[in-house]
Amino acid sequence: MPEKLRTILVCQGTGCISGGAGQLQEALSAELTLQKLNAVAEIKHTGCHGFCQRGPLVVIEPEGIFYTKVTQNDVPDILHSLRPGAPLVERLLYYDTVINQPIKSFHDVPFYYKQQRLVLRNCGVINPENIDDYLDAGGYKALRKALAMKPEEIIKEVKDSGLRGLGGAGFPTGRKWEAASQSPGNVKYIICNGDEGDPGAFQDRSVLEGDPHSVIEGMIIAGYAIGAHHGYAYVRNEYPFAVHRLGVAIEQARQRGYLGKNILGSKFNFDVEIFQGAGAFVCGESTALVLSIEGKRGMPRSLPRPRTTEVGLWGKPTVLNNVKTYANIPLIINNGAAWFASRGTEKSKGTAIFSLTGKVVNSGLIEVVMGTRLREIIFDIGGGIPGGRAFKAVQTGGPSGGCLPAEMLNMPVDFDSLTSAGSMMGSGGMVVMDQDTCMVDIARYFLDFTQRESCGQCIPCRIGTKQMFDILDSIIKGRGKPGDIDLLLELGHSIKESSLCALGQSAPNPVLSTIRYFRDEYEAHIFEGHCPAGVCTHCL
Amino acid sequence: MSKLTINIDGKEVQAKSGDTILETALAAGKYIPHLCYCPGLKPEALCRLCLVEMADGELITSCRVPVVRGMVIKTKSPAIDRAVRPTVELLIKYHHERCAGCPASGHCELQTVMSHLKIDRKRVRRLRPPPAKRPIDVMNRCFDYDPNRCILCGICIRTCEAIHGESLLYYIGRGHETKVAFYGDEKKCETCLKCVERCPVGTLLAKNLIEAK
CATH class of the missing domain: 3.40.30.10 (Glutaredoxin)
Incomplete structure (x- = not known):
């Protein structure tokens, strides 16, 4: 033997x-x-x-x-x-x-040793459909520990950790939980947002597919901390494996007494239900997602309004966090806030997970400490650009993000740096572009996405994104007009300032950032009828 | 309701607590552009035209913000103009109909907004043309719906909801193809025609009922 x-x-x-x-x-x-x-x-x-x-x-x-x-x-x-x-x-x-x-x-x-795989520690290691594998990897230890703590101690731990919501907005998770725990009422809800819809992003899906129990464990702890007994996992209908594996994990957790009544003898009850989204990008917005679970058309509600932590699902206080945010919770409870806060930058703690795709040698799912430089991600982990071609730009944050040029490669990746550069962290999409990518064409691609996914209720987003798309479309077809760049900037500014929700407020980002960093490409299309990257067939 | 004072464009204005900024301004004879606001209905801030500037420079939708004692707001500023004017220009570009012959002409909210902002037709002309005109929808025996005129203010939907508990009308479609339609059983419509009456731009068109019968 x-x-x-x-x-x-x-x-x-x-x-x-x-x-x-x-x-x-x-x-x-x-x-x-x-x-x-x-x-x-x-x-x-x-x-x-x-x-x-x-x-x-x-x-x-x-x-x-x-x-x-x-x-x-x-x-x-x-x-x-x-x-x-x-x-x-x-x-x-x-x-x-x-x-x-x-x-x-x-x-x-x-590709692996330059990463810090904390949230992804079990992805690709355990069998997601076998709870014993998760338990062997230390699973549900954090839940046991949390149930022995007071809810306010858990909230303090999460607050002290500095964890910020990883769905895109980066709101401090502990403060969200605190607000929900202080909202009056006996009925509260936990929602996990797995409605990842950015083109080129697959990090939430991968966490749900690879380590569903860590998300469930995070949700149970959140429920205990705010006094909620019911959780919804909102997962895209387009993610059949994620839905299946999460469903198996929930069932196994119920059988072992991690979900259901009197969890681990603590008298605390909590259960999770999967809700499958019907395929609208805008349903990733918190108020639209809540309406969608209620069976209504997913349309965001305007500010000022009560926060979801006060009036959320069915009018009750609700904590809504992203898949990855919940997956971080067991880590924080097990290792302590100080351990977590020692990673990352001053204002962005912990790690960031990205779907690294596009013109990069090593595409894949990666996790790095907040503050890692773009260059390290793209060249050290990603292996650089294939075929010896030159790096041109990297798009972060999906259709709501911006395209950053080579000059920005030394920028640390964290919430605030990306926002100040005209892009955003978003949920974790990262698309690399090389010299053969036309930036006007890329802007057009993202605007095509947003103008189709606009919920249609507010005018700037509904018509403005369509108009921006039409202008970009005519530019790449060689029918651009002098003044189009200014018009795009004008419209972009108006849409950002006046749209009702984050989808509209961020929709112009791909256009504004490409004009900011690659204005010469727009000018070449408009004034010379020439596409410098050789992509737009009408402008060669 | 207690009285309080707020400052609109440098002028002290009496306000009732609980009222919104928009309501207070309109009551004081101070027009703020708006399309989706309708007295008595819950404001949803969909049209995004009623933006005002707060003392700290922030732009907020005045239809949803209640007055607070001592509030100082501006209804006109370069920042408001930069945010609102392109929206109105887009709306006009996408509004297929000419005013002549429109049943709403003369009491049309869009005309009011246009004349208040002194919309420059030249600026509207530089925009790309809208998608092709869409056919008029026959809603039921009492009224029709012209998607080419519709500004999607949602007043018809909120009116139906306020009067009948649940709205039979709702949004369908996404993006610029969004329109209003019967959602569910149109036969349940009690034909109170309040939606038609409140439509600010002549999108919902009452039929000649005698002819219909």
Whole structure:
């Protein structure tokens, strides 16, 4: 008998599944039996391991042997390599082009070791559909600890940690909880916002798919802290794996007594229900999301209005946080506020999770400490731009964010720096663009998205975003007019100032930031009928 | 209701506590552009035209903010103009109909806003044209709906809700294709026609009832 039992982790994140990871796992299971290796190794499916660019991924623990772009044809070789003395399957290892060597363990791959995976600690490691895996990884310890604390002690801990909401607005989580706990009433609600709708963003989905129990645990702790007994997890209908795995996790948590009545003998009752969104970007806005759960059309309500922590779902005090915000809570309770606050910058604590995509060598799901420089994310973790092309811009914050040029690469990534540069943290989308990207075309793409997703109730957003889109569309088609740049700036300013909700108030950001940093490209299109990036076919 | 004083454009104005800034200004004869405000209905601040500037420079929708003793507000300022004027210009550009022949002409809220802001037609002309005209919807035997005139102020919806408990009319569609339609059973409409009566721009058009029968 071999001396050690191996675990073959097969990534079953959405990216790897689309690359055939489902069939791969079946083939591995079948071959394992065929080669009579069941005593040597077990196969485990996990959530997103992060390095989506190289999927489907297979990791063999305990060594952390890292096989990339694995197909069913590779199965016999992988299993053969488990035999004593057998070599690794070198062709599947990550090949580092800097040191010109294959790397054996993912721990030594730059994409991984330059990150700090705290919230993602279990993603790609545990089986999200097996609560025992989560428990073995220290799961629900924070809940046990929290239930022995007073609610106000928990709120103080969260406040002291400096955690800010990771859905986009960056509101201090502890203050939100405090406000809800002080709102009068016996009925309160917890809502988890998993309505991630930014083009190119998949970080909330990956957390829900990879480590659903950490989100549930965070929600239960939040419920205990504010005195709520019911939680809703609002998940996009377009995320079938996330809905399925969260559903399995909720059921298992109920069976083990982490959800339901008298949780862990504490007399505290709490349950979570999944609510599937119907596919509207604007439903990520808190007041629209609440209306959507109530069965109404998701339309944001104008300020001034009572905060959701006073009048929220069904008119009751409600705490609404993002998926990643809840996933941070067990960490803070387990390790303490000081531990958490020691990470990050003065005003942005902890880590940030990004979906790194676009023209970058290593696309994937990453987690870095707040304050990490854009350059480190894109070049050290992301591996730079493929094909030796030049970096042009990076878009953060999805359609509400802005495009930042190369001069900004040394900027630390935190809530306030990004906002002051004309972009935003948003929920964690990060799209890298190279020299072959036309910035006018990019602005047009995002405005096309927002003008279609506008809920239509306020005039500046409804007509203004459509008008901005039409202007951008005519510019890339070579029909731009002198004065269009000023008109875009004028409209952008008006829409930002006067729109009803954050969708409208941030919708012009892609246009305003590209004019701010890439005005010459607009001018080339309008005055010379020329697209410098060679993208717009009418302007060549 | 206790009385208090607020300062609008440098003039002290009497206000009733509980009233909004917009209500107070209108009662004092001080016009602030607005389209979605309707006396007696809950203000929703959808049109975004009633922006006023607070002492600290912040722009707020005056239809939703109650007066506070000693409040100092401006109804005209460069910042307000930069925010509001493009919105009105866009609205006019997307408003397909000409005023001549419109049943609302003469008592149209959009005309009032236009003349108050002295909208410059030249500035409207530089905007890109709106999408093609849409057909008029036959709502029921009593009234029709012209999506080309509609400013989506929501007054019809809130009126129906206020009178009948739940609105039969609601928004459908997204973005610039949003319009108002019967949501559910249009046969339940009691044809009180209050929605038609309150429509500020002649979007809801009462049919000749005698002819309809």
